[in-house]
Amino acid sequence: MTDDTKKLSPDTLAAQALGWLEPEHKGLIPGIFPSTTYERETDGSYAAGRVYTRDHNPNYDQPEQLLCRLEDGYQALLFSSGMSAALAVIQALRPGDHMIAPEIMYWSLRNWLLTVGKSWGIELSLVPNGDLAALKAAVRPGKTKLLWLETPANPTWTIDDIAGWAAVAKETGAHLAVDNTVATPLLTQPLALGADIVMHSATKYLNGHSDVLAGALVTARDDDFWQRVCVNRRAGGAIPGPFEAWLLLRGMRTLHLRVERASENALAIARHFEGRNGVRAVLYPGLSSHPGHEIAARQMSGGFGGMLSLCIEGGEEAAMAVAARLTLIKRATSLGGVESLVEHRASVEGAGTPCPPDLLRLSIGIEKAEDLIADIDRALQGRNR
Ligand code: PLP
Numbered sequence: 001m002t003d004d005t006k007k008l009s010p011d012t013l014a015a016q017a018l019g020w021l022e023p024e025h026k027g028l029i030p031g032i033f034p035s036t037t038y039e040r041e042t043d044g045s046y047a048a049g050r051v052y053t054r055d056h057n058p059n060y061d062q063p064e065q066l067l068c069r070l071e072d073g074y075q076a077l078l079f080s081s082g083m084s085a086a087l088a089v090i091q092a093l094r095p096g097d098h099m100i101a102p103e104i105m106y107w108s109l110r111n112w113l114l115t116v117g118k119s120w121g122i123e124l125s126l127v128p129n130g131d132l133a134a135l136k137a138a139v140r141p142g143k144t145k146l147l148w149l150e151t152p153a154n155p156t157w158t159i160d161d162i163a164g165w166a167a168v169a170k171e172t173g174a175h176l177a178v179d180n181t182v183a184t185p186l187l188t189q190p191l192a193l194g195a196d197i198v199m200h201s202a203t204k205y206l207n208g209h210s211d212v213l214a215g216a217l218v219t220a221r222d223d224d225f226w227q228r229v230c231v232n233r234r235a236g237g238a239i240p241g242p243f244e245a246w247l248l249l250r251g252m253r254t255l256h257l258r259v260e261r262a263s264e265n266a267l268a269i270a271r272h273f274e275g276r277n278g279v280r281a282v283l284y285p286g287l288s289s290h291p292g293h294e295i296a297a298r299q300m301s302g303g304f305g306g307m308l309s310l311c312i313e314g315g316e317e318a319a320m321a322v323a324a325r326l327t328l329i330k331r332a333t334s335l336g337g338v339e340s341l342v343e344h345r346a347s348v349e350g351a352g353t354p355c356p357p358d359l360l361r362l363s364i365g366i367e368k369a370e371d372l373i374a375d376i377d378r379a380l381q382g383r384n385r
Pocket of ligand 1: 182
């Protein structure tokens, strides 16, 4: 592709993986480059600009540049997991720095912040999701260096106003990092709304086939903070293997189709089950009854994503029984794959979770919505088959 790519839609950029050709044979698909090291010239230089795979493997180039284009950022970096990408940002803080995050967010990261992060001297405030006033009140002038946001937030799918958080970050002189795993760059572009860094668990929608563990960061600009993040990746070595990066690129080429279909399916399921017998609540930002719907409609375009939760009448036991009766939808952790998954999050997250005990989290895939609805209907009615 030429410089005209600026005019192309994200769907086209993704489908053609930026239109790159493998230079040696003109293949449409890149090769896999397992070499961990590269030859020096006699004068000590590296003619191809590569030294060692922990710095840069050729298989990172395309997924990084494609993601950078989709998020409209300055630079993207791949990591070995979403957690390692998130930690590379948080570990760019210095002991005594203060960060603010929402109360409901990806559980393992919240846990890390409350345990290891605290013991490393990172001061943390958790604020109620969807409450900008609480965010402003939590700011400690001169000390708050990072705002961390996840929207829609896993597993209740509350919505926060990214532009509102960005304004607070700017006023405070802090960086705003947004976990955009669930929305994906097709539905929300946090950098355009004022965020400084976007984070992805690429394990989820970016790859989309439940066969790669990977993470990614995209920055709006180069600055001291980003340079510390780069050092964390290079020195820490939390990078994917070349095959994982290759698989990730293959998955990214169909991102738009998968996200569109998952969003349509999730909306159909949310509408079908809202107010149904046996369902206490449907948590989905695409429903006009959702408290964050107005903000979601403003900052998400093209759909509200494939994640929703059903709260089941009768509490934890009833919710577990419904999950046990599902046959098509698989009981498994994770999200963002082509196949639909269900999980009782409170029992996974354990003591101290803010997740309601009657909540079943559904990662909606690309199957036919009618089949998924029939599976859930049957399970709610107490029938196994
Ligand atoms: N962020 C969100 C919203 C997630 O759901 C997850 C994993 O489930 C992560 C981050 C962590 O990603 P990974 O499992 O790739 O480390």
